[in-house]
Amino acid sequence: MKKLLFILTMLTALLMSSVALAASSLVDNANLLSPRQEREVLQALEQVEKTYGVRVAVVTMPTIGNSSTAAFADRLIDEVYNDGAKGNMVLLQVSDQRKWYVSTDKKLKGITGTNDAVNYMSKYFVPYLSKGDYPNAYKVYAAKANDLLAYYAQHGKPVQEEKPFPNEPALVFALFGAFIFTKSVRKSLIDSMSNVNAAVAADAYLDERSFELKDSNDTYMYSNVVAVPRPRGNGHHGGGGSDGSHGGGGGGY
Numbered sequence: 154m155k156k157l158l159f160i161l162t163m164l165t166a167l168l169m170s171s172v173a174l175a176a177s178s179l180v181d182n183a184n185l186l187s188p189r190q191e192r193e194v195l196q197a198l199e200q201v202e203k204t205y206g207v208r209v210a211v212v213t214m215p216t217i218g219n220s221s222t223a224a225f226a227d228r229l230i231d232e233v234y235n236d237g238a239k240g241n242m243v244l245l246q247v248s249d250q251r252k253w254y255v256s257t258d259k260k261l262k263g264i265t266g267t268n269d270a271v272n273y274m275s276k277y278f279v280p281y282l283s284k285g286d287y288p289n290a291y292k293v294y295a296a297k298a299n300d301l302l303a304y305y306a307q308h309g310k311p312v313q314e315e316k317p318f319p320n321e322p323a324l325v326f327a328l329f330g331a332f333i334f335t336k337s338v339r340k341s342l343i344d345s346m347s348n349v350n351a352a353v354a355a356d357a358y359l360d361e362r363s364f365e366l367k368d369s370n371d372t373y374m375y376s377n378v379v380a381v382p383r384p385r386g387n388g389h390h391g392g393g394g395s396d397g398s399h400g401g402g403g404g405g406y
Contacts, residue, residue: 176233178202179291183213183248190288197295205302207261208237211291216249226256227399240264244294245403246282253282254403264305265298266400269313273297275404282406 179195186194194211201209210229217225226245234241240261245254255274257266264270274297281290304312 178208178210178234180210180212183215183246185213185246185248185287194288194291194295197292201295201299201302202237204299205306206237206239207302208234208241208243209295209298210234210241210243211246211294212243213246213248213287215247217247222247222250222252222254222403223256223401226254226401226403230256230258230399242266242298242401244278244291246287250405252403252405253279254401256399256401259398259400262398262400264311265301267311268402270301270311271402273301273312275402279404279406 177195178198179191181191198209198211201207210233212226212229214225222245225247226243229243229245230241234243235258237258237260240258242255242257242261242265245256247253253275255265255271257264265274274294277297278290278293281287281293301312
């Protein structure tokens, strides 16, 4: 067991060193891009970095062994991409797992590492990952990171997703008004039907000349009900860092 753990640790260290040696904001170890595409993506990333004094990196890996994408991306931030004056962020893509993860350091955690921010970015770049259009996926990632940083620079607060019902009191009044209107229309339609009259009691509908009750009895049905609790899921989306020093989130594509 100790030998296996040592091997896995060494494998992770080797994978990490393959990124650290390059120290570029784009490391395509999975060979998903052509040289021309690499230049275009790197230009988009560096434009954001120069504008806001941050590191905005992309790393692709063919595999990371048994490591989780979150742990591997966090290590990239700690050991490789940690020289951004105002913060660091990396998008990790793992080909064999078909997973991605965005990790940030503490400086960018409150700006681009919140769940709302990661959801905002992934909504735009994940569809490109799913289609195999990797160059545009990384360019869109850079563009949306730029949007988040620009928004924070202008408003002094991170982007927050709009709630489904931002004006709940108005919604309640609207539903209540619709209920009253529907009820009044229904009553009006019933009253306008000349061949319908309300009966005082149920026996008003009984023709005594055509019915005679001979015998009656009650039948009772019994059943046993067994309640089985539904198992809870263990899905994960969004992030925030397990140790509090990282932000981010990820998923599949």
